Amino acid sequence: MARLAQTAQTGPLRVAVIAESPQVRASLQALAESSPAIAFAGGAVDAAALADRLAGAAIDVLVIDLEPSASDSPPPPFDVGFAPSAFVLLTDEPDLDWVLDVLPGDAVAILPRNAPQAEIVASIEATAAGLCVLARDVFGRVLGARKPLRQSASDAPFYALTSREIEVLAMLAEGLGNKEIARQLDISDNTVKFHLSSIFGKLGATNRTEAVMLGMRRGFVMV
Template sequence: MSDGQRVHMAPMKVAVIAASSRVRASLQALVEPNPALEFVGSAADAETLVDCLAGSLPDVIVTDIEPEASDALKALFEIGHAPPALVLLSDDPDGDWILDVLPADALAILPLNAMPAEIVMSIEAVAAGLCVLPPDILAKLLSGRKPSHEAASGEPFEALTLREIEVLAMLADGLGNKEIARQLDISDNTVKFHVSSIFGKLGATNRTEAVMLGMRRGFIMV
């Protein structure tokens, strides 16, 4: 997209659910200085947040909600037709319980002691429709997730998004992350998330393999 064609994007609306007022204040302080994000409210639990937001839904929810409180979080996601993305801060990010409390299509799971930059970067990633997951959780999710398509051999695989196909085509052209970011007018970090997602969906371990698998499955033509 050329400079003259760039469209102004509204800030992503971010809400916080955390039992501790200190944690809520810290997360609010991370969001507010970022011009791409808009802090819209916080609460100690999902029900209170619903009342606070008066029926509207944020684009992203950041929460340290405990597993036993997951029903409240799921209820919040059932309010709207398009569920918000989720950034989950947990002291047990590798636990099996995670698989039962992930109602969002785009989500991030981070340890409670994650660095501020990691949290902000994860908010931006899930707002872009990406996932940020520990390797163990990703493997569990992929093993239990129904694939979108099947290859000619019958081997299941997941479909790529339109943006992922764009990135994959640029990988096939031999472009590096910085050049892809420049051409698509996105950040280097967003390109990294897209590349990681492509690798995960195609089962690739490097760029060359991703391009070969993408060609074999009809996502790109070279």
């Protein structure tokens, strides 16, 4: 989990749901209503319908169920009048770049659609607290192939970077910040953050400078 800015929360978390399936909406509503820490604010088939239903009411976390048939293209833009800064995305295809680009919030949880109810509730609470959450099986797909190339001197494996991660790492070596990297690659700040988390994890780095040094040592960055 990556911690972001945390704001004080008083009372139950107001949670809204977007899901194409009425059964899924009903299930998520029942889940929200069964948790004393959550207040169900409303549900709808898409963002526009939810905006009408909420009528400007504020929510803390938006839970989105993304069916496979809907994963070929992004959902409609979110109405800034109701979109929160925290999202829980339920999807079986979390490795698509647009998934991160279309979410305007900074705190995001990505879980499989069949995630246990306890995990969904925990992720709602975590994102409301400013955390980013990836389920264990989703984590592997977001980071890509994790087959070790060779052993380091300490016998700890390191893993191949994707071509996009190598681009991001090269820009780190040039001293660019997240916003400049996002602008040059035409991706969102959220996507840059996820790429950086992947790079740090694969290289075993704890900060940007160490990531660049390890990238140079392992041939991912040329000088």
